[in-house]
Every structure is written in structure tokens, then in C-alpha cells.
Amino acid sequence: DVLVVGSGVAGLSAAIAAKEAGADVVIIEKQDVMGGSSVTSAGIVYAPLDEADKADMVAYYMERAEGNANEEQLTFFADNALDTIAWLEGLGVQWMMQVPAGTAPQPRARFSMTAEGVGMTGAALVNPMIAKLAELGTPILTGTKATELIVNEGAVVGAKAVSDYEEYTINAKAVILATGGYAQNPEMLAKYADFLPYSPYGSVPMTNTGDGLTMAVAVGAKNFDAPGLQLVYVSYDCYCGINE
Numbered sequence: 001d002v003l004v005v006g007s008g009v010a011g012l013s014a015a016i017a018a019k020e021a022g023a024d025v026v027i028i029e030k031q032d033v034m035g036g037s038s039v040t041s042a043g044i045v046y047a048p049l050d051e052a053d054k055a056d057m058v059a060y061y062m063e064r065a066e067g068n069a070n071e072e073q074l075t076f077f078a079d080n081a082l083d084t085i086a087w088l089e090g091l092g093v094q095w096m097m098q099v100p101a102g103t104a105p106q107p108r109a110r111f112s113m114t115a116e117g118v119g120m121t122g123a124a125l126v127n128p129m130i131a132k133l134a135e136l137g138t139p140i141l142t143g144t145k146a147t148e149l150i151v152n153e154g155a156v157v158g159a160k161a162v163s164d165y166e167e168y169t170i171n172a173k174a175v176i177l178a179t180g181g182y183a184q185n186p187e188m189l190a191k192y193a194d195f196l197p198y199s200p201y202g203s204v205p206m207t208n209t210g211d212g213l214t215m216a217v218a219v220g221a222k223n224f225d226a227p228g229l230q231l232v233y234v235s236y237d238c239y240c241g242i243n244e
Contacts, residue, residue, distance in 0.1 A: 001025065003159055003172035005146045005212060008036030009122075011178030012129035016091075018176075019136045026170060027133070028144040028161050030179075030207045034130055037180050037204040041122035043112035044101060045088065047081035054078040057108065064103065085110065092128040096120070144168065146211060149175065149219045156219065179212030180204065188213070 001023035004015045011027060012034075019025045029036070048054045058074045093112055096119030101109035112124035133140065143163050150158040150171070158171040182188035186198040188210045200206065217223050 001172065002174045002176065003028070003170050004176045004178060005159060006030075006036055006178035006180060007034040007140065007142075008038035008178060008180060009125055009129070010038075011036070011176065012038075012126065012133065014176045014178060015138060016129060016132055016136070019133070019138055025138050026172070027138060027140045028146060028159075028168075028170070029140065029142045030145045030211065031205060032143045034140065034142060035122065035126040036178075037122075037208060039122040039126045040203060040205070041125075042120045043122045043124045044120075045081075045085060045110045045112065045125070046101075046104075046108050047085050047110065048078055049106060049108060051082070053106070053108075057106070060104065060106075088125070088128075091132050093125060141168075146179070146215065149215050151219050159215075177212040177216060179210075180208045182210030182213060183208055185209040 002015070002018045002025045004011045004018070004025060004027045007027055007029040011029075015025050015027050033039075048057045054075075055078075058071065058078050061074050062069055062071055092115075094115065096111045096113035096117075098110050099107045111119050112121070113119040114121065114124045114127070118124070141161075141163070144161050144166075145163070146159045146161045148160040149156050150160065150169070156175050157173070158169065159175055161168040161170060181204065182192065183202050183204050184200065184206050185208075189196060189198050213223070
């Protein structure tokens, strides 16, 4: 019923939700390990402080984006984020602390923590999701790269994929692209974020090369050129500890 491409937090949560709704789900992951860039993150989840804080959080992000953010999407996020926190807790995700993070003045950032008490790790988010999918009996193909979306009469009805050992044609009623960004693709970085120099020493896996964007545009999807982006970027000097 549902093919999920990518196994970061977005793909894993989508797969769990679809499976719990009764769908037959398959996940494919380009890397040999699961988690995408989520597993290398600090495992932070943002949400309003409480119900009364929703409007203030939307107003804060609109102000920080100088009015360029999508207020409808921000409002949807604010209205549903507390339920997302509760959903994650139901999967076994634990929180080490709730504090301000980045430039935000309010303690809206929840830092996840492993069962062993280790905090600030994306594994604390990813591992409970992987365990839930195993419990639900969801097939996961790692080391398997989606190469092309299958289209029939204007509808996406599956994808082609390849591993070191096999070529796949996966037919599905719905395809969810959760393939991450393009920070490890120098050509895409130059095209969409030309103010940044390319460096392989970023915070995302080397496989984060914009595959989902490329496949979607190839079948006619609109490419939205956002006026800004969020990027964690590590220079060579900083990565190697040469400079502070």
C-alpha cells in the first residue's frame, strides 16, 4: 500500500503511522544503516510550552523569518506538536531536558535521551521507532537506493530501486519521499544555495545528495525555491579542531 523512501525520523514516523492505520508498508533506505541524518542529530524536538504558547511560537518564527515563513504551515506545526511529543513518548522516547535552543528565548526544545541516560543523540529518537517497526513486522531494505518514480496516468504508483545485489520494482498505492536534502551534492548546493561553499564535512551523511528532489522533479513535481533554509554546516578547520 505504501512505499516509504528514507529512514530518518520523517520516514520512520510516516511508516509507523501508515502501518498502525492498517496499510501494508515497505521502507527502503539508501545507506546500509537506518536513521539518515536524524541519527547524527542532537535528537531535539521542538513544540510549544503548552496550549497557551502556540500563538506566541508562531509569531516568534514569523518574526525570525522576517515574514517569509508559511504561517499556515507554522500554525499546523504549533497545533500538532504537543500531540507529536505525546506520540513519541508512547513509542518509548524519553527526554533529558527541556531548554531554550538556538536563538529561541523560550524552552521549547526537548532533548531526547536513551534508556541508558545518554542525551543529545538522534539515536534516542530513531531507535524506539525502529523497534516499533520491527514489532509491527515492517520490511526494511537497507543499502537500497530509489532511482526512479513510477507514474501511471499522472499518479505516482511506485518506484524503482537498486542495491548491490538486486534491482527492484516496487508497486505501491502511495509513495512517501523522506530522502532528506542535498547538502552533499556540490551541484545542487551551487544551484539552490550559492552563498555556501561546498564541504563534505557537514552534519549529514555523504548519501544526502538530493535523490528525492531529483526523482520528483523528473516526473513533474514543482520545485519550490525557498527564500531561505536551515543548515548545520561544519567547515574543514572547525571539524578538525584546528580553530575554535
